[in-house]
Amino acid sequence: xxxxxxxxxxxxxARRVRWGWLFWAAVGVVxxxxxxxxxxxxxxxxxxxxxxxxxSGQGPSGQHWLGTDQLGRDIFxxxxxxxxxxxxxxxxxxxxxGFIGTALGLWTGYAGGAVDSVVMRTxxxxxxxxxxxxxxxxxxxxxxxxxxxxxxxxxxxAPGDVRIVRAAxxxxxxxxxVAAARTVGVGPLRIAVRHVLPNVTPTVVANVLLQFVVGLIxxxxxxxxxxxxxxxxxxxxxxxxxNRGILDLNPWAVIGPAVCxxxxxxxxxxIGDRVYEVLSQRTAAx
Amino acid sequence: MTLTAYALRRIAAILIILAVLSLLVFGxxxxxxxxxxxxxxxxxxxTPEALAAVRERFGLNxxxxxQYARWVGNAxxxxxxxxxxxxxxxxxLIADRVGVTAWLAVYALVLTVLVAVPxxxxxxxxxxxxxxxxxxxxxxxxxxxxxxxxxxxxxxxFAVKLDLFPSFGAGDGFFDTLWHMTLPAVTLxxxxxxxxxxxxxxxxxxxxxxxxxxxxRARAISSGRIRQRYLLRNASLPVLTSAGLLLAYGLTxxxxxxxxxxxxxxxxxxxxxxxxxxxxxxxxxxxxxxLLVLLTNLVVDLLYFALxxxxxxxxxxx
Numbered sequence: 001x002x003x004x005x006x007x008x009x010x011x012x013x014a015r016r017v018r019w020g021w022l023f024w025a026a027v028g029v030v031x032x033x034x035x036x037x038x039x040x041x042x043x044x045x046x047x048x049x050x051x052x053x054x055x056s057g058q059g060p061s062g063q064h065w066l067g068t069d070q071l072g073r074d075i076f077x078x079x080x081x082x083x084x085x086x087x088x089x090x091x092x093x094x095x096x097x098g099f100i101g102t103a104l105g106l107w108t109g110y111a112g113g114a115v116d117s118v119v120m121r122t123x124x125x126x127x128x129x130x131x132x133x134x135x136x137x138x139x140x141x142x143x144x145x146x147x148x149x150x151x152x153x154x155x156x157x158a159p160g161d162v163r164i165v166r167a168a169x170x171x172x173x174x175x176x177x178v179a180a181a182r183t184v185g186v187g188p189l190r191i192a193v194r195h196v197l198p199n200v201t202p203t204v205v206a207n208v209l210l211q212f213v214v215g216l217i218x219x220x221x222x223x224x225x226x227x228x229x230x231x232x233x234x235x236x237x238x239x240x241x242x243n244r245g246i247l248d249l250n251p252w253a254v255i256g257p258a259v260c261x262x263x264x265x266x267x268x269x270x271i272g273d274r275v276y277e278v279l280s281q282r283t284a285a286x
Numbered sequence: 287m288t289l290t291a292y293a294l295r296r297i298a299a300i301l302i303i304l305a306v307l308s309l310l311v312f313g314x315x316x317x318x319x320x321x322x323x324x325x326x327x328x329x330x331x332x333t334p335e336a337l338a339a340v341r342e343r344f345g346l347n348x349x350x351x352x353q354y355a356r357w358v359g360n361a362x363x364x365x366x367x368x369x370x371x372x373x374x375x376x377x378x379l380i381a382d383r384v385g386v387t388a389w390l391a392v393y394a395l396v397l398t399v400l401v402a403v404p405x406x407x408x409x410x411x412x413x414x415x416x417x418x419x420x421x422x423x424x425x426x427x428x429x430x431x432x433x434x435x436x437x438x439x440x441x442x443x444f445a446v447k448l449d450l451f452p453s454f455g456a457g458d459g460f461f462d463t464l465w466h467m468t469l470p471a472v473t474l475x476x477x478x479x480x481x482x483x484x485x486x487x488x489x490x491x492x493x494x495x496x497x498x499x500x501x502x503r504a505r506a507i508s509s510g511r512i513r514q515r516y517l518l519r520n521a522s523l524p525v526l527t528s529a530g531l532l533l534a535y536g537l538t539x540x541x542x543x544x545x546x547x548x549x550x551x552x553x554x555x556x557x558x559x560x561x562x563x564x565x566x567x568x569x570x571x572x573x574x575x576x577l578l579v580l581l582t583n584l585v586v587d588l589l590y591f592a593l594x595x596x597x598x599x600x601x602x603x604x
Binding site for chain 2: 124125129130132133136137140141142213216217220221224225226227237240244247248251254255257258259261262265266268269270273
């Protein structure tokens, strides 16, 4: 999946960049998720894994705002708790892949030559197999838990980052400021990190946010297939799978987590799009 | 370079990639934690005699490269071994289920192209218009929402509430299958449409600013004709690339979609085989998928020549 990478509009210094209401709404969604993940212990009306077989499979009521699942666990409390695996895994995937991708992208894009060929051919190979399939096979066969899934996704997501950062770096490499720095004797590593990196920051930041979305969709997809997160733990993807049988009894048990994943993913995509536009306008304005 | 030489070079590259992948796929068996014989023996009783028999039968006492050579030798002849669970040949299992997945992937691709290409053209020719903003907003949502979430939302609305479509099964005969496959195909198409729409829009925007389009307008050529003969034709290469990737990656989406709608396709076969540690099936599926992705890309690249006379002339001239 590709981000909407549009050419940066020429910045008009007279007009300040506006973030827009959609951006702030998206920030609100992410902030609420973070808040839920941090405070679920105190604010959840029920213990997320507490079973109550008498009240199982109920629709929404005054006691259980979004009803209960087959084991009588409170859906609303589990949705709050689900924010934890919904945020932490994708965050680690995004930062890990972003770090590897940026480092390799800077290196291959700036240095070129043999390193570039080896890295790029390896990446071509990785593109031959759809990443989610690899994740399913590796996580499933090796019986790994959540963190193995996160690790596999970092490795599988990094090539995309390498490509995007490399392309951005190669465009920068030809600009006069790089030649100027070289002329006054600045070393290649310093040029890459201190001079080129700040100029490709919009690309890197937008891409890390995009990888968060990809990580969230992949991890919840794996969880939906019963891979990654531990059985019974409150995870949005896993909840969809566990409660699919009671779609007619309590639709919220399935729709709730599905909406949570979608909302968080859409919010982060919106933030990524806006951050890229605004940051690249600022970089261009400098 | 002539067209044939180009095709041959691409096929050689595909064979190399398949060779490297086969080593990785076969290496899975060696990398698996625990005794491969125990894995291969699967859920059946594992007495020492049975283990020894399995080692003998699968040649697990041979060096790794000998085992690999034997596996490749069989695979080239279309023999990927048997499922350790059901005993059926892997090729038979795949052949039995490929139909459902192909139905799903092609149906979804048809829906995707029918929606995304006209909408992308409209959005790209009039950027900033109401159509453009609506298309961008919808694509943002369907791109970010996970496939299985979309699937259950559709099931809830169209199968549980409205009772218009079945929520599971593949159906018999063409029209019944079409009816059964509609919700799964729409689910798969939702995410794909967003990708193709964005590509079509970007490609159209790129072409729409060229001089020849302005000139065509100046000659009072109708906008419909400009769209078909000038914009669509010139924007078709990136659109085609994107559509090809979608078809190849459709298998990934199919894993989740088939799971949501309980369809007996390749995706559910993969998930089941992984859960049962049915290694021969997983290896067969992995090679089959890779071959499918690589061949789709090849066909797309060759279609470039059919679509773009400039490329054809360049190929003949050099």
